[in-house]
Amino acid sequence: MSSMSEGSGQHPSQSSRERSGLAALVFDAKARSLFFQAMLAIAILGMIWVAIGNAADNLAQQGREFGFDFFDRPSDIQILTTFGTWLVGYEPGQNTVFHVFIIGIANTLIISLAGVFFATIWGFLIGIFRLSPNFVLRSFGTIYVELLRNVPLLLQIFFWTALLRIVAPSQRGEFSTLVPGLLQFDAKGIYGPYPIPHDGMGVVMIALMVAIVAAWGFGKWAKKRQDATGQPAPVGLVSIALIIGLPVVVFLIMGRPLSIEWPNFVSEGPVLRRGFERGIGSYIAPEFMALFLALTTYTAAFIAEIVRAGINAVPKGQSEAAAALGLPKGVAMRKVILPQAFRVIVPPLTSQYLNLTKNSSLAAAIGYPELVAVFAGTTLNQVGRAIEIIAIVILVYLVISLATSAFMNWFNNRVKLVER
Amino acid sequence: MIDRPVEYPAVDHEVAYLRTEEAPTLQPPGSEIGFRGWLWRNIFASMADYTSAPAAVMSLFMTAITLFTGYAIVWMAWTLLDFTVFSATFTAAEGLKRDACLPNPGACWPFIEAKWYQFMYGFYPPEDVWRVNVCFAVLAAGIGWLIFGPSHRGKVAAFMLFGYPVLAYVLLNGMPVEDNGDLGHIFSGVWFPAIVAAVLFAGWWLADAGRLGDVGSAFAPVLLMGVIVVAIFAVLPLVTMAIDLALGTEVVETNKWGGLTVTLVVAIAGIVVSLPMGMLLALGRRSSAPIIKWSSIIFIEVVRGIPLISVLFFASAMLPYFLEPGVDFNKLLRAMIGVMLFASAYMAEVIRGGLQAMPKGQYEGGMSLGLSYWQQMRLIIMPQALTTVIPGIVNTFIGLFKDTTLVLIISIFDLLGILMATLKDPEWATPTTAYTGYLTIALIYWIFCFGMSRYSVHMERKLDRSHH
Numbered sequence: 030m031s032s033m034s035e036g037s038g039q040h041p042s043q044s045s046r047e048r049s050g051l052a053a054l055v056f057d058a059k060a061r062s063l064f065f066q067a068m069l070a071i072a073i074l075g076m077i078w079v080a081i082g083n084a085a086d087n088l089a090q091q092g093r094e095f096g097f098d099f100f101d102r103p104s105d106i107q108i109l110t111t112f113g114t115w116l117v118g119y120e121p122g123q124n125t126v127f128h129v130f131i132i133g134i135a136n137t138l139i140i141s142l143a144g145v146f147f148a149t150i151w152g153f154l155i156g157i158f159r160l161s162p163n164f165v166l167r168s169f170g171t172i173y174v175e176l177l178r179n180v181p182l183l184l185q186i187f188f189w190t191a192l193l194r195i196v197a198p199s200q201r202g203e204f205s206t207l208v209p210g211l212l213q214f215d216a217k218g219i220y221g222p223y224p225i226p227h228d229g230m231g232v233v234m235i236a237l238m239v240a241i242v243a244a245w246g247f248g249k250w251a252k253k254r255q256d257a258t259g260q261p262a263p264v265g266l267v268s269i270a271l272i273i274g275l276p277v278v279v280f281l282i283m284g285r286p287l288s289i290e291w292p293n294f295v296s297e298g299p300v301l302r303r304g305f306e307r308g309i310g311s312y313i314a315p316e317f318m319a320l321f322l323a324l325t326t327y328t329a330a331f332i333a334e335i336v337r338a339g340i341n342a343v344p345k346g347q348s349e350a351a352a353a354l355g356l357p358k359g360v361a362m363r364k365v366i367l368p369q370a371f372r373v374i375v376p377p378l379t380s381q382y383l384n385l386t387k388n389s390s391l392a393a394a395i396g397y398p399e400l401v402a403v404f405a406g407t408t409l410n411q412v413g414r415a416i417e418i419i420a421i422v423i424l425v426y427l428v429i430s431l432a433t434s435a436f437m438n439w440f441n442n443r444v445k446l447v448e449r
Numbered sequence: 450m451i452d453r454p455v456e457y458p459a460v461d462h463e464v465a466y467l468r469t470e471e472a473p474t475l476q477p478p479g480s481e482i483g484f485r486g487w488l489w490r491n492i493f494a495s496m497a498d499y500t501s502a503p504a505a506v507m508s509l510f511m512t513a514i515t516l517f518t519g520y521a522i523v524w525m526a527w528t529l530l531d532f533t534v535f536s537a538t539f540t541a542a543e544g545l546k547r548d549a550c551l552p553n554p555g556a557c558w559p560f561i562e563a564k565w566y567q568f569m570y571g572f573y574p575p576e577d578v579w580r581v582n583v584c585f586a587v588l589a590a591g592i593g594w595l596i597f598g599p600s601h602r603g604k605v606a607a608f609m610l611f612g613y614p615v616l617a618y619v620l621l622n623g624m625p626v627e628d629n630g631d632l633g634h635i636f637s638g639v640w641f642p643a644i645v646a647a648v649l650f651a652g653w654w655l656a657d658a659g660r661l662g663d664v665g666s667a668f669a670p671v672l673l674m675g676v677i678v679v680a681i682f683a684v685l686p687l688v689t690m691a692i693d694l695a696l697g698t699e700v701v702e703t704n705k706w707g708g709l710t711v712t713l714v715v716a717i718a719g720i721v722v723s724l725p726m727g728m729l730l731a732l733g734r735r736s737s738a739p740i741i742k743w744s745s746i747i748f749i750e751v752v753r754g755i756p757l758i759s760v761l762f763f764a765s766a767m768l769p770y771f772l773e774p775g776v777d778f779n780k781l782l783r784a785m786i787g788v789m790l791f792a793s794a795y796m797a798e799v800i801r802g803g804l805q806a807m808p809k810g811q812y813e814g815g816m817s818l819g820l821s822y823w824q825q826m827r828l829i830i831m832p833q834a835l836t837t838v839i840p841g842i843v844n845t846f847i848g849l850f851k852d853t854t855l856v857l858i859i860s861i862f863d864l865l866g867i868l869m870a871t872l873k874d875p876e877w878a879t880p881t882t883a884y885t886g887y888l889t890i891a892l893i894y895w896i897f898c899f900g901m902s903r904y905s906v907h908m909e910r911k912l913d914r915s916h917h
Contacts, residue, residue: 065741081771163511166514166515180851181894183854191884387756415766416770426754426755430755
């Protein structure tokens with residue numbers, strides 16, 4: 030507000046005449062700045078004060094009180110079987126509102142993680158398609174991006190929901206196969222095997238972690254050696270061998286401490302009992318699938334544009350230099366183009382990840398029980414604490430956003446240009 | 450370097466194997482030009498390298514992926530064409546409704562025809578629908594003028610930003626000006642702000658001319674702002690009354706609005722408010738005054754950190770608690786406030802990008818001319834900063850337009866909301882009704898958003914050229 034007028038304020042002696050009293054104060058940049066800031070502070074505090082007063086009056090009038098004690102109340106709402114209910118072991122009436130809150134957060138996180146992971150892969154693929162010299166791939170990329178980017182996400186979620194309903198067999202006691210021998214689906218969802226660990230599975234898990242640490246260490250060592258001697262090491266192969274091999278060996282040594290529970294399909298008996306038996310095997314709800322497909326395909330369109338812009342931002346001389354050095358196209362892409370493109374890609378990619386996380390709240394429209402749907406929706410209707418619940422939801426999203434930003438900033442610092 | 454004269458052999462023109470005239474230029478081979486050349490370069494070149502094992506693998510992979518993608522494109526195009534044309538139902542005999550569509554596996558267009566009025570206007574009374582149409586027409590004319598108009602674009606833009614919302618409000622909502630046939634209450638509400646505005650205007654006129662001394666001229670901008678604010682209170686009722694008396698518009702409650710009308714109302718309100726709010730917030734964020742800076746930062750970051758749905762829930766479920774007991778305002782207005790707050794925060798970040806791209810010399814040039822902070826911003830910085838970020842601003846508008854669909858979650862019937870409502874109509878329940886509806890609505894949204902994005906690309910190219 031005042032940094033620009035400081036020039037005149039700091040040199041009163043240069044003005045044609047000396048000012049005194051009120052005039053000096055009015056023309057003093059610091060005083061003016063302080064005055065406007067004080068006005069703003071008073072306005073904001075005043076608004077908050079009035080809002081709190083009104084809220085107290087309104088609550089008193091409706092005979093309600095302010096507080097977070099509702100977290101301990103038992104919750105008897107029905108919640109769709111999802112990651113969150115599996116994590117908490119939810120039973121209506123057995124758990125509290127706090128558990129519902131945890132279910133909401135868990136479901137938001139799982140849909141966001143799955144969405145971010147697959148949208149990144151799919152988005153990079155489409156982005157590279159759009160730059161391909163191949164006409165078919167290029168057109169596919171363009172059509173895809175221009176179609177999905179310009180249609181509201183909510184409409185796409187409704188569309189996927191309807192599509193999944195039409196693809197799935199509608200009759201009770203029928204199912205279709207998604208992956209032969211592994212995944213089946215009917216109108217109620219996707220069913221698959223469920224692993225039940227026995228004693229000794231912990232050792233296998235420890236072996237897996239050891240393998241990951243060893244692979245990471247080997248990668249570091251290989252990079253150091255390559256920097257020093259120029260000799261490359263087959264990091265990818267060794268890592269895969271370690272991460273898959275070591276746990277498998279330990280698993281066999283421990284006597285296969287894992288059994289698989291297959292979904293149980295009932296095809297006889299009363300019609301209403303037919304279909305897959307509830308609670309046996311693992312299960313993915315169609316609401317999750319619809320939201321996941323919509324979020325992934327929609328965000329991928331944006332990521333594709335970011336990737337395209339990032340690769341286009343790398344000067345053509347870089348790929349020509351790589352070709353002149355005799356690097357094969359794949360290596361040139363991996364070692365020369367992408368590392369430079371990443372600097373341009375990462376900041377907007379971060380905001381796409383955040384958008385995906387925030388967009389997962391659209392689940393409220395199709396009944397996937399994530400934070401907004403199950404906590405700001407169903408629970409709010411039950412306990413009626415609008416102020417507290419919405420404040421908590423806003424806080425949770427802020428924490429998720431800040432954590433994602435922090436992580437991506439860390440990653441950005443790693444990939445960004447280190448200048449001498 | 451040894452400098453030695455070079456001896457060239459003498460050219461003997463009698464020798465038969467030396468050409469004396471230039472050879473005619475041959476056509477490039479057929480595989481390089483024309484359709485064949487295009488096919489080679491754009492499709493087959495990427496799958497024809499079998500000189501080494503990795504290259505052969507890559508070529509085979511490219512062949513497979515091209516075939517697959519090509520098949521996918523053709524399949525999707527065919528499915529779409531089949532659904533919308535070949536196996537679609539186009540006409541329904543009187544009163545047949547769903548029975549007309551049931552035999553065909555394709556789109557049910559009579560459904561769209563029957564519900565088109567609702568898609569456009571919601572439950573707006575048909576005898577008053579000309580008011581909505583006038584709003585649409587003025588909007589289309591204004592936008593058309595802004596894009597293709599020969600001159601006076603600034604004035605048209607100012608009208609679309611400030612005049613059009615008032616006109617649209619009066620037309621869509623109508624004003625209950627005649628209180629038992631008496632116009633007196635309008636004038637009784639207007640005379641006081643009119644006098645205050647006149648006094649402030651006189652003060653500004655004197656102060657701006659330097660009659661009130663240094664202190665006076667320092668306060669001139671504040672007085673001017675006061676004049677504008679108070680004059681709005683004085684003039685707006687008179688303007689709306691005049692329009693209303695001229696047109697004789699009855700009040701149409703907002704719960705009867707719906708469809709594209711509501712979508713456009715929410716989107717335009719968001720656009721009109723978010724631009725100035727975003728400018729103020731962006732300037733605030735770059736201010737050196739800590740309270741202004743941090744209140745801007747907190748507002749921007751909090752709003753950008755949370756989903757629009759929670760802002761809408763905040764506006765619909767939490768806001769009523771913070772208002773005076775008994776004060777309850779319109780649901781649509783609350784949703785619009787939520788959308789405005791949300792869009793302002795995003796707009797602020799776009800404009801901040803433009804401000805940061807301004808070279809320091811522009812500020813210094815303004816300062817050396819002796820311009821005040823607001824003069825610098827108004828005359829030098831903002832025009833340039835806004836021009837550089839026009840693509841970003843248009844992209845924010847596109848996002849805002851798509852985000853208006855979220856108001857259906859707090860049960861306002863926008864375009865998508867009205868579709869979801871009409872899909873529940875049992876008289877039109879067929880297996881394909883939903884897809885027909887989704888396709889039509891998606892096309893409407895797509896036309897708006899794609900149009901805006903083309904405009905953004907066009908501006909980007911135009912601006913890019915001006916830098917060279």
